[in-house]
Amino acid sequence: MSVLNGELIKRLLNTEALGRTIYSFTEVGSTNEVAFELARNGAPHGTVVIADSQTRGKGRLDRKWISPPGVNLYMSAVFRPEIPAREAPIITLVSSIAVLEAVKAEGVEGVIKWPNDVIVDGKKVAGVLMEMQPSGDKVDFIVMGIGVNINMTRQMMEAEMKEVAKIATSLKEVTGRDIDRVKFSAGLINLLELWYKRFLKEGKNAIIREWMERWGAKNRRVEVSFNGRGFTGVAIGVDENGYLIVRKDDGTVEKVIAGDVNLI
Numbered sequence: 001m002s003v004l005n006g007e008l009i010k011r012l013l014n015t016e017a018l019g020r021t022i023y024s025f026t027e028v029g030s031t032n033e034v035a036f037e038l039a040r041n042g043a044p045h046g047t048v049v050i051a052d053s054q055t056r057g058k059g060r061l062d063r064k065w066i067s068p069p070g071v072n073l074y075m076s077a078v079f080r081p082e083i084p085a086r087e088a089p090i091i092t093l094v095s096s097i098a099v100l101e102a103v104k105a106e107g108v109e110g111v112i113k114w115p116n117d118v119i120v121d122g123k124k125v126a127g128v129l130m131e132m133q134p135s136g137d138k139v140d141f142i143v144m145g146i147g148v149n150i151n152m153t154r155q156m157m158e159a160e161m162k163e164v165a166k167i168a169t170s171l172k173e174v175t176g177r178d179i180d181r182v183k184f185s186a187g188l189i190n191l192l193e194l195w196y197k198r199f200l201k202e203g204k205n206a207i208i209r210e211w212m213e214r215w216g217a218k219n220r221r222v223e224v225s226f227n228g229r230g231f232t233g234v235a236i237g238v239d240e241n242g243y244l245i246v247r248k249d250d251g252t253v254e255k256v257i258a259g260d261v262n263l264i
């Protein structure tokens with residue numbers, strides 16, 4: 001099976017900035033770490049890092065992203081928006097819309113799970129990890145890491161992921177066919193730029209509106225957990241910074257900045 005090739009992806013891009021420079025690797029620790037270092041050293045807006053496999057793929061909250069070679073997409077993009085640091089989560093919303101639309105372009109229906117998952121048939125097909133470098137109270141740069149399970153089979157998931165295989169799926173599993181990774185990756189980068197530009201042009205409220213239409217938990221009962229603490233309530237939306245708003249069972253409203261939210 002061939003290694004995912006950045007040069008081939010570049011040929012299919014119609015972007016101004018995203019993916020104009022792509023660093024592609026056979027294997028890295030984490031594409032987010034590589035992109036963060038590049039950004040710290042001045043890499044411009046739109047720089048993309050892709051790896052065919054990761055040895056220390058990162059999820060949120062110190063979790064792992066399982067990243068075997070030859071089958072999936074592991075990618076990180078550098079964004080340099082001129083926004084306050086507290087608004088950085090909006091770029092997570094922008095990215096998860098783009099990932100969902102890229103999945104839909106393969107004929108697959110899915111929903112977004114706050115803040116960062118794309119879910120198909122109740123299982124996770126993609127995850128997004130935002131890391132930010134502030135400069136005072138503004139964003140210096142954002143590294144947006146995206147992992148999409150593309151051609152992993154059920155058998156591979158079970159071998160590579162153990163317990164996690166139960167909550168994961170891949171585009172191949174849901175479509176029953178091999179997906180062209182180069183085409184998928186280029187399509188995703190094109191969509192990322194499209195939605196990012198939409199954010200610049202129309203602002204965060206337009207993004208929040210579009211995100212809410214694709215969100216799987218709107219007005220549903222959820223359990224929120226973070227650091228061993230938890231509560232239940234009804235998920236009602238996200239605020240102007242992308243934080244989740246939940247009406248708790250005691251009637252009070254709580255904003256969730258980080259954590260896990262599951263339907264109950």
Ligand code: BT5
Binds near residue numbers: 054060066117127169
């Ligand atoms: C995420 O975290 O979903 C963010 C994943 C971001 C991965 C990309 S790959 C490119 C870039 N470079 C990196 O190092 N990371 C980014 P979180 O919501 O914390 O979900 C992590 C949880 O998802 C794990 O604890 C597992 O339960 C599950 N998981 C791990 N690997 C998975 C996979 N390949 N597919 C589906 N679920 C997975």
